[in-house]
Structures are given as C-alpha cells and as structure tokens.
Amino acid sequence: MTSITDLGLTTEQVEFFKxxxxxxxxxxxxxxxxxxxxxxxxxxxxxxxxKPHNSTIINYDRHxxxxxxSEHISRPEIVSKVRSLIGNDIICWKSNxxxxxxxxxxxxxxxxxxxxxxxxxxxxxxxxxxxHDRSDPDVIQDVSVWTAFSPARRENGCMRFLPGSQxxxxxxxxxxxxxHPEKKSDFFGYDYSELQLDxxxxxxxxxxxxxxxxxxxxVLFVEKCVHGSLPNTGDITRLGxxxxxxxxxxxxxxxxxxxxxxxxxxxxxYHGCVLVSGEDRYGYNRIYENNLNGYPxxxxxxxx
Amino acid sequence: MPSEPAGAPDDxxxxxxDFALVQGLAPDLTYGDVAQSKTRAELGISSLxxxxxxxxxxxxxxGGRLSLEPDWVPLLxxxxxxLSVISEIDRSSLTEQxx
Numbered sequence: 001m002t003s004i005t006d007l008g009l010t011t012e013q014v015e016f017f018k019x020x021x022x023x024x025x026x027x028x029x030x031x032x033x034x035x036x037x038x039x040x041x042x043x044x045x046x047x048x049x050x051k052p053h054n055s056t057i058i059n060y061d062r063h064x065x066x067x068x069x070s071e072h073i074s075r076p077e078i079v080s081k082v083r084s085l086i087g088n089d090i091i092c093w094k095s096n097x098x099x100x101x102x103x104x105x106x107x108x109x110x111x112x113x114x115x116x117x118x119x120x121x122x123x124x125x126x127x128x129x130x131x132h133d134r135s136d137p138d139v140i141q142d143v144s145v146w147t148a149f150s151p152a153r154r155e156n157g158c159m160r161f162l163p164g165s166q167x168x169x170x171x172x173x174x175x176x177x178x179x180h181p182e183k184k185s186d187f188f189g190y191d192y193s194e195l196q197l198d199x200x201x202x203x204x205x206x207x208x209x210x211x212x213x214x215x216x217x218x219v220l221f222v223e224k225c226v227h228g229s230l231p232n233t234g235d236i237t238r239l240g241x242x243x244x245x246x247x248x249x250x251x252x253x254x255x256x257x258x259x260x261x262x263x264x265x266x267x268x269x270y271h272g273c274v275l276v277s278g279e280d281r282y283g284y285n286r287i288y289e290n291n292l293n294g295y296p297x298x299x300x301x302x303x304x
Numbered sequence: 305m306p307s308e309p310a311g312a313p314d315d316x317x318x319x320x321x322d323f324a325l326v327q328g329l330a331p332d333l334t335y336g337d338v339a340q341s342k343t344r345a346e347l348g349i350s351s352l353x354x355x356x357x358x359x360x361x362x363x364x365x366x367g368g369r370l371s372l373e374p375d376w377v378p379l380l381x382x383x384x385x386x387l388s389v390i391s392e393i394d395r396s397s398l399t400e401q402x403x
Contacts, residue, residue, distance in 0.1 A: 046356050047356065
C-alpha cells in the first residue's frame with residue numbers, strides 16, 4: 001500500500017524547487033482520466049446551482065462548487081508534494097482555469113507574490129498578506145500547482161519558467177497595472193512588462209525551461225519564479241487548472257471585498273479557504289469544510 | 305422559423321436549431337448557420353452554454369431518464385459532434401418510447 005508520505009518530494013526534488021522555483025512534471029491522472037475528469041467538471045460548472053459568483057470572465061474558485069475540482073485540489077499526489085515544501089499545515093486559497101484556444105497568444109512573463117492584479121488589489125490592500133518573514137528562502141509559504149487537463153506541449157502553449165528567478169524581483173508588483181485596449185497585451189488584458197524594474201531586460205535572453213506536459217500531469221512552482229506560456233499554434237485547446245496553496249499563517253483578501261479584473265467584477269462574499277492538510281493554528285481565514293454543494297473536502301493527515 | 309438552407313435540414317439540424325431558439329441561448333441561429341459552420345465557436349455559443357443546451361435537450365427528450373454523458377463534452381466543440389450527440393439522444397428517446 002502506498003502511503004501519502006511516499007508521494008512526497010525527495011530531498012533532491014525539494015532542493016531543485018528551492019534552487020529553481022519549480023519542480024515537475026509529475027503524473028496524476030492518465031490522459032484519458034484527465035479528459036474525462038475535465039468533461040465532468042465542465043458539466044458541473046455549467047449546471048451548478050451553487051456558483052460562487054456569476055462571472056464567466058473571472059473563472060476563479062470553481063473548486064468551491066464543482067465536486068470533481070473539490071476532489072482534485074485535495075488529491076494526495078498533490079498535497080503530499082506541497083507538504084514537502086510548505087509543511088504539514090496547508091490551505092488551498094484559490095484556483096483558476098487557464099484555457100488557451102488554438103491561435104491564442106502566449107501569456108507574458110510575470111512574477112507575483114501578493115497577487116496585486118486588477119483594480120481592487122493594491123500594495124496597501126494585496127490579495128495575500130504574509131505574516132511571517134519572507135526573507136528566508138528556505139521557508140516556503142506559497143506553492144501553485146498547475147495541472148494539465150489536455151496535452152500542454154510547446155505547440156499547445158506550455159508553461160515556461162526562468163529557473164532561479166524567484167531569488168530576486170524583476171518586476172515591481174506594487175505598481176498598478178493599467179488597461180491599454182489600444183496596445184497588444186499578453187497578460188489577460190494587461191501588459192505585465194510595464195512593471196519591469198529594468199526596461200532593457202529581455203527575459204527571452206535568459207535561460208528558459210519549457211514545461212511540456214501530457215494531460216494528467218502537474219507541476220509545482222512558486223509564483224515569484226518568473227513564468228509565462230507559449231502561444232497555442234496547435235489545433236487543440238490547451239486546458240490548465242491552477243490550484244494555489246499557502247501556509248495558514250498567510251492572510252487571504254484581508255482588506256479586499258471584491259475583485260475587479262479583466263473587465264468584470266465579483267464580490268468575495270463567497271470566498272473561503274480549504275484546509276487540505278494539517279491544522280489551521282491561526283484562524284485568519286474562513287475555512288470551508290464542505291463545498292457550496294455540501295460535498296465534504298478531503299483532508300490528508302501526515303503518514304496516513 | 306429559421307431560414308432554410310438550399311436543401312431541407314436533416315432531423316438533427318432541425319431539432320438542434322429549433323431547441324436552441326426556444327431556449328434563447330442562440331437567438332439568431334439558423335439552419336443555414338449550422339449547415340455552413342464547422343465549430344461551436346462559429347455558432348456563437350460558449351462551451352458552458354452548449355452544455356446547458358444539451359443537458360436541457362436530453363432532459364426534455366428523455367424526461368430525466370438519460371443524463372448528459374462526460375464523453376459527449378469533447379464532441380460539443382464541433383458542429384458535427386453536436387449533431388451526432390443530438391442524433392444519439394433522439395435515438396435513445398425513440399427507443400425508450402418504443403419499448
């Protein structure tokens with residue numbers, strides 16, 4: 001029998017993550033399982049009677065009302081690896097869908113930590129407030145997991161990383177992004193290169209790792225590691241689902257009650273985090289034990 | 305009623321367009337649009353709205369005895385796939401009525 005501890009990262013993989021800012025890909029579902037799970041999730045999303053919000057543009061947090069995605073965010077294959085990085089106590093605070101249709105452009109290079117994007121989050125009111133010191137690179141408090149639900153090869157628009165870039169800032173996350181409808185934008189309607197600290201720096205001249213994945217594989221990364229994606233030049237839609245994890249010591253949306261992003265607005269009245277492992281010893285964030293349908297979230301305990 | 309293409313629409317096209325119009329999810333859809341389009345996107349229907357449409361269609365045709373199959377979802381991105389799903393639901397409905 002395989003225990004969750006067997007599914008964690010090896011010492012070498014943890015070291016690789018700390019040095020490079022990402023590690024993977026890892027197997028989770030077979031390609032057929034991934035395809036079927038996504039189809040099931042699509043049906044649940046379309047027919048949901050308990051949507052967290054009504055936006056079709058801001059596609060956040062459908063793990064809160066789609067049982068298939070509720071189950072996905074707590075998968076032991078994922079949680080055990082996040083545990084190897086963050087520690088035993090873990091909350092999932094956000095998820096979003098990254099769909100790239102054939103012909104869609106790539107996503108521009110970016111790095112974030114406090115998730116100051118859109119019009120309601122600012123340096124003074126970030127999405128995330130870290131209550132523990134961020135200066136120790138060995139203490140990891142946030143990890144994103146990007147799961148491919150379709151092939152995500154170069155021609156489909158795979159993710160790409162600048163290895164090691166999480167060790168310093170290349171962008172000023174505290175500055176506001178502005179919408180420029182007349183300009184070509186490659187960051188969901190914004191132009192992230194506006195935030196570059198050195199306007200002459202060209203990420204394309206850095207060492208780049210293209211993270212090709214098969215449907216059903218996932219990669220772990222820290223959002224501060226500069227990342228983006230290639231354009232979809234293939235003939236199939238690329239589907240990615242990002243689930244985002246934190247130590248419970250991080251405050252989520254502490255002073256933010258709505259999000260205005262990509263031309264749409266959602267209230268955050270619905271928002272809550274999911275304790276996927278361990279305990280919440282802080283009580284900073286609302287924790288959901290069941291999703292909005294009443295489906296219980298699974299929580300893994302170490303060594304289970 | 306939607307405008308007719310050169311030939312009479314087959315049952316799947318007619319059933320799909322007539323139902324989409326009643327549902328109000330594609331108010332300007334014509335038989336000709338379906339005959340001439342290859343993809344769902346060309347019909348101006350989002351992927352989630354297409355799922356809602358087919359879920360309502362299967363409910364109407366089978367009275368809840370059949371539900372939308374996950375295996376159908378990838379087919380709904382192409383017009384050919386949409387029509388094959390409509391035909392399959394129609395066949396199931398007829399089989400149930402006959403039995």
